[in-house]
Amino acid sequence: MVKHHYGLPSLKMIGTFESAARLKSFKDAADELHVTPGAVSHQIRSLELELEMKLFLRQSRAVDLTREGKDLYKVVSSSLTEMGQTVKKLRELNDTQHISIGSTTAVLSMWLSQKIAQFWREYGHIQINQEVRDRPFRRPLSLDMIVEYSTKPPNEASNVLFEDTLLPLCSPTFEEKGISSLEQLSKSYLIHLDAKETNWTSWENWFQALNYNGELSVRHRVNNYAIALQLAQDGMGVVLGWRRLVSPLIENGSLIPLTKYEIVAPGKFYLVHSSGNQKKYSKIFSEWLLLQNK
Helix, strand or coil: CCCCHHHCCCHHHHHHHHHHHHHCCHHHHHHHHCCCHHHHHHHHHHHHHHHCCCCEEECCCCEEECHHHHHHHHHHHHHHHHHHHHHHHHHHHHHCCEEEEEECHHHHHHHHHHHHHHHHHHCCCCEEEEEECCCCCCCCCCCCEEEEEECCCCCCCEEEEECCEEEEEECCCCCCCCCCCHHHHHCCCEEEECCCCCCCCCHHHHHHHCCCCCCCCCCEEECCHHHHHHHHHCCCCEEEEECCCCHHHHHCCCCEECCCCCEECCCEEEEEECCCCCCHHHHHHHHHHHHHCC
């Protein structure tokens, strides 16, 4: 007889026995373990030879446990259940201390990074990994959550973070600050965001919302909103600004409203959650973040 640590048969034998005893079928156990019924029969036969006793009563279409088999199954089932619960706790301990969140560059730099810094003052033991992407995140989400602007609710579980308004912004040093009409603005140095894979509101959308359908100037075209903001701060033109999102730049005077015109953004900023089971600390962070925006 082969000797094993703790005087036990091999774990492969024990695992096969537990599956067959629980399902009362060698065939169903084979399906569960992704092996052939013959492989299950071989493992059970080897276990019975090692223990020198019968564990199953073989019937035509099913199997049943002998008295000795029932005694062994009771101990094996209880031990494996306890082991599984312990492993689950260890995995949760490791997983839940790490949260992953994604956003665009502008959302991270203008809004999210400050929120995360505030969160760490209260929950410094929770690690938050941040991923920046200036194009839509692939579905299903590989991250725990993302911040996403959308004109309709996402398909995944989500919460509205905030709504915003859109207005023309420029540097205090911009040379055309005397603009007062939509027509004058349309001919100015408009900075266009040319990001076809995003659904952010464009200058065209903004002017149409104000019932202006004239031709718009195209002096600057970029594919990243953070770059558009920087161009505006450098006095190179007018950017379509999100009042709440870029409030730090407005509050410190880097950007100022150019006209009286302003519209409510057609979309909202959502906190979108992964479709998997939400981690304990992910829930703590999302609830905290939503509370900050009430």
